[in-house]
Amino acid sequence: MEDFHGDQARGKQDPRLKPFGCTYMRTTGIWQPVWLESCGDAWIDRFQVFPDVKSKGFQLYTYVKGRINGLKLRLKVFLAEAELINLTQEVKENPLRILAELPEVCLWSPEEPDLYTIELSIEKNGVILDDVKGYFGLRSVSIVDGKIALNDKPIYLKFALDQGFFPDGLYAAPNIEALRRDVEAVKKLGLNGVRKHQKPEDPRYFYWCDKLGVLVWEEMPDWGMSLEYKNLNSFWNEVEAVIIRDFNHPSIIAWVPFNERETVSRNIEHRKFVEEICLRIKRLDPTRLLVDNSGYIHVGPTDIIDIHDYSGWKGYKHFKDVLLKRVQSLKTGEPKEFRITVEDFEYNGQPIVLSEWGGWGIKGFRPIVDREVYVYGPSVADECEFLTRYRGNIKAIRECEFLAGFCYTQLYDVEGELNGYMTYDRKWKVDPEQIAKIHKTIGF
Template identity: 30%
Template sequence: MLDLRRVLKSKPKPPENVELTPLWTPWGEKIAAGRAVPAGEKDLDPPSHPRPLLARGAWTSLNGIWECAFAPAPDAATAWRTAPVPDGPWEPVRVPFSPEAPLSGMGRQLRPDELLWYRRPLEAPALGPGERLVLHLDAVDWACAVYVNGVRVAEHTGGYLPFSADVTDALRPGEKNGLAVCVHDPSDAGTQLRGKQRLARGGIWYTAQSGIWRDAWYEVVPAARVTSLAAEARPAEGRVLLAVGVAGEGTVTARVLDGGSEVARGSAPVREGRCELALDVPAPRLWSPADPHLYDIELAFGADRVRSYCAFRTVEVRPDARGVPRVHLNGEPLFLRGVLDQGWWPDGLMTPPSEAALAHDVRAARELGFNLLRMHIKVEQPRFYALCDREGMLVWQDMVSGGGPYSALHTSYVPTLLRASWTRRTDEGPRARRRLSAADPAYRREWRETCAGTVGLLAGHPSVVGWTLFNEGWGQFDARAACDAVRALDPTRPVSATSGWYDRACGDLFSVHNYFRPLEVWPDRARPRRAFVISEFGGVSWAVPGHVSLGTSYGYEAASGAADFAREVRGLLARADALEAEGLAGYVYTQLSDVEEETNGLLTYDRRVNKLLT
């Protein structure tokens, strides 16, 4: 039965151009105040390596105060590649926070007909014989051209994946060097991947951001060096397979260590820029949430030294002893108790104010009884996944959505009212693509490339136990082909091709959203071997006074106060837990924290109040 009262109460309202009330997390407050780091204060320790699966001992952060300028550009969609540096005015901006984020110090929205320019001095060190300086930008939203001393050294499109450039030949030894970045971001005025961002925020859509929003840094490396590493630990075989990309010729030596002690070693020659090694690890200790055991990896290639890690674990969907399809970790059924993680912050938007802030969210979820975070329509920084690896928190990773303007009729109203539509609509062909905002071939190409890049970026993290490809029909197209492509890239993890509705009878999960009907297990008539999960439900709203961004709030059921909120939420979670006995393989509660107008988080947006513990 559909709860029409709840549906009507949760109907999205037209966005209002109302200023957000400033909210500061404890970590962002310290940054904004320019507070010095007291000796021994753990929350403010320097961050760990920005790429923990391919780390060298020395790296230099370029985060901090840059200058930025906004330049009018009616032709911004093409001009970003060749536009001249503007005269200004130039204003200070704190990187890696987008200019729209309070922590940037700007509070300025980039418009689709503007270009955003960054510049800063590049204090390049003196390079030894054969050394190279590689610049890393870990996320720039959306398209950018990068210059060193006026020489274009890189260009990149795609707002969620990292890229790098060897800038050595553009440096001027013994002189001042300068770094500049030109950015174009149409946000939802374009069709590119954008996730939950919208220029007119409101309801489930959040403030659009732009520009550099993850770490900027560089490292000095030998000319002959490791360029990539993929590690696959196979428990049944007791071995680690390493695929190493290199620049140069020679031999790669690899070591696997457990608690500092070497347990395996091997060497292999480089052939055509590649090297593959298989290292035997006797009686490997398995990774699990209860025992998140990691093995360290060390690589040596000439003068280059690289650190990484891996873990032994398996994850699959198969029948349990009663024949019910479930997610199995290391061969044992595991009931997924998940919570939706948007990864947004009032002071940093998509950029967490610190690594300690990420740790706070992961640990808060665990303390509330969850064993899984669904990283929702966002690729988080690698430190987050490394933290989950160490903490034993499972992650179900969504792909980022995009496409044209979404039709509320097709992505909300029809599937909400007519459950039969969930399995009877195709996403193949021109008509379906128009209906689901996926008509632009450039969008479809970017989605495929970013999907593959996301799998490649995160495949080495044992905490990541599955992929979600499309959510609620947003820009959905050819889900069956997409599922096959991801399986080919990564056969070791389950795939949820669609989350919410418009199921295409593929993948490993029958994944539904249920905000407006009684919680129950629905039969999977299309593909009975899939596990049934409720990948979104709940959404009880409570706006805690003094901890909200807006006077209006959005959720699926409003609680009157702390006691009412806790009673409603705990009741929903208990009902979901009880469905395990009826065949439910897992759930994802909406959601971990409030975000702007959404007040249905278990934590307030500023992370200062845990609503279930109030």
């Protein structure tokens, strides 16, 4: 047994009693729902649905535990309570693989988040031993001509950074309604997704993303852990468990295992650590996209190149010029001070996303907890100035035609970081309808 205390993945939790900057109060104890179930001689451990848009169907992998001899699996699929599939198959392999075609096709998307209900039961001699109920969405995620595509059609990402902190529970939401309200806030802003930043969120949050139509980049909380080989397997065990747990959520379109790990550019062990985790993720889940090391420094096995840049407070012209230089550096290696990859990185036309920008405060707002104010650049005087700066930055982003999307920092304030559209206790600081109006000016 090795004690990793002090060198462990903890995300944005600050190990100090008094957090500072963009890290926050640490969490201990159980912060997501847990439960126990009694099982008989055999039970359904889990299932995975691999949607196949082209064939208008899906592949189902059902993992059964216990005594599987003589078992039959019954599969039912419904769409808005209408039964579409009802079949039975003997459990001759584990996992049991079933290919099925859907007689009615409704593709999942942020505009039309249609979901199929799935019911599974295992039977022996006519007696049901176990049954489970879930859902899935029929959708595909891919890269088409340098753009991110949903169901083979390019989609422009309009995201906000969502860190999953709550003033009365830190990592733990007070109730499921609070999770739903955060998802609904995304829709009110005219956005279509979130970066769920440095936190594998409560699955009930992803449920509302699935139901309401919000795309997700799900991130691992890698901050706090050194990229030394001793941590590789323990970190992978956590990554693997998260991916398996959240596999069936159609809202999740990308995995992000690392964030802003600068040492990969000068430490070969750290770089190999990132590369190995990324290769394992692609083997485990080939159906989604991967962002290797968000923001900087990208090392190679990545489907998306993303950029973090908080210079937008300096104005439209400056912001646009910086973004152009960052992409120029990506393609040519120059200017070096704007580099977002390791030196030997070969750009292969991956989509480019501005996945962190903004971060502005508005004068007059104070933290509702005992923290110093932390924002990016000088705060604006009021909501009107915020909208002026926001319009200018969106104009710069829109005119950078190479961008496939953006993610604003952030959805709501967190402790002393006062740069959200909302306060920490989820009160609007800016009119979401005005922000949504601005967002309508950008996209494919």
